[in-house]
Amino acid sequence: MQAHAPARGHRAIRVLLTLCLVLFSSSLPGAAQNTPLLSGGVGFFSSTFGGATTYYPIIEPLAALPLGQHFFVESRATLLETYSPSGNSTQGYQHSHFIGLTYLQGAAIANSHLTVIGGSFLLPFGTYNERLSPVWIGNFQDGPLIASLGVFGSGSGLGGQLRGSAISRARYSLDYVAYFSARSNNTQFNADRSSGGRVDLYLPEQRLEIGASYVRLLQGTHENFSGMHVWWEPKDANFRLRSEFARGQHAIGYWSEADYRLGGDSFWGRFEPLFRLQQTFRLNQNGGDSVPLVNTQRADFGLDYNLPHNVRILTSYARQFSSTENANVWETGIVYRFLFPAWKGKGL
Numbered sequence: 001m002q003a004h005a006p007a008r009g010h011r012a013i014r015v016l017l018t019l020c021l022v023l024f025s026s027s028l029p030g031a032a033q034n035t036p037l038l039s040g041g042v043g044f045f046s047s048t049f050g051g052a053t054t055y056y057p058i059i060e061p062l063a064a065l066p067l068g069q070h071f072f073v074e075s076r077a078t079l080l081e082t083y084s085p086s087g088n089s090t091q092g093y094q095h096s097h098f099i100g101l102t103y104l105q106g107a108a109i110a111n112s113h114l115t116v117i118g119g120s121f122l123l124p125f126g127t128y129n130e131r132l133s134p135v136w137i138g139n140f141q142d143g144p145l146i147a148s149l150g151v152f153g154s155g156s157g158l159g160g161q162l163r164g165s166a167i168s169r170a171r172y173s174l175d176y177v178a179y180f181s182a183r184s185n186n187t188q189f190n191a192d193r194s195s196g197g198r199v200d201l202y203l204p205e206q207r208l209e210i211g212a213s214y215v216r217l218l219q220g221t222h223e224n225f226s227g228m229h230v231w232w233e234p235k236d237a238n239f240r241l242r243s244e245f246a247r248g249q250h251a252i253g254y255w256s257e258a259d260y261r262l263g264g265d266s267f268w269g270r271f272e273p274l275f276r277l278q279q280t281f282r283l284n285q286n287g288g289d290s291v292p293l294v295n296t297q298r299a300d301f302g303l304d305y306n307l308p309h310n311v312r313i314l315t316s317y318a319r320q321f322s323s324t325e326n327a328n329v330w331e332t333g334i335v336y337r338f339l340f341p342a343w344k345g346k347g348l
Helices: 006-026 128-132
Strands: 037-049 052-067 071-085 093-111 114-122 156-168 173-181 194-203 208-217 223-232 239-247 251-260 271-282 296-307 311-322 327-341
Touching: none
Parallel strands: none
Antiparallel strands: 037 052, 037 327, 052 071, 071 093, 093 114, 114 156, 156 173, 173 194, 194 208, 208 223, 223 239, 239 251, 251 271, 271 296, 296 311, 311 327
16 A cells, blocks of 8 residues: 555545535434434554564544435545555564545435435445445455455445335345446546446345346446355344355456354353455456456454454454465454444434
8 A cells, every 4th residue: 555645635634524514514403313423433453464564553434414304425434554564674664544535425315216326435346345344344354355356446436326125025125226437537536437236135034135246347448347145144143154256357256254153242252253265266467456466265264352332353364375375364453333423313
């Protein structure tokens, strides 16, 4: 990660503060459902790959601001510091930082089947980018090896979305999302021209979700990306299984993750063993994704501990195999999730 100029960080902070002030003044403080919420996570992580240890504290604030019953604005920012070995034993660690908005979107709820979204949004390809990328949600502190497939460099689009529930029945529901993103070279809201979407089938009795995604890059060399995912959370069990497959023009891969919360508020019940298996295959050396340049296999073993007051300790060990290098990856971290209203409304 490269260091960014202070001016860019200051611009991002001004944008975020302006957004909060405007939306706070637009909200109605008298009703709980219209009270803005401030949420997010604070974490401190370390990662040792091949003997080199990197440290990175991170803050991800999120503002959720309803404007009446049919309009909603949401934004998430990232403030990240990175301390990594300089490569010269006499110089110690080098430092870089990043401050910017992850997304800034407005939503209009048209009816029970349609929500219209505009602005800068997370690209809805697969599941990781939208659901698991926040620092306070993911079980592992790093994303899958195929996380960049279908979401390009920034993971965000600039344009519009249509999403909602196409069919909702007692035994199943079918959700959809379709989007178009324009090309943008703006420093803060960088995006590629693309279009695509996702369809999800959910079976509530089995607590099983199966989905498919498709994205087409519409600038430069046009490329297609496709993927599938399966999530399963058995009823009356503390077990979860998440898996995803993605294919691009230049790489293909999958990941599958399982976790089991021992249960209860006892000392032992707060432990959560984890396992993730992932594999990537390089089709050619072209493309700008961050998938490894050679075929890679990796197995992650983790053990999280869920402390009271939304605090989690994350630990994991991974063994990564490839034709260029076999390496051990040790990761530890602590995350705090915060959530509170901007002011107290009725019913809170």
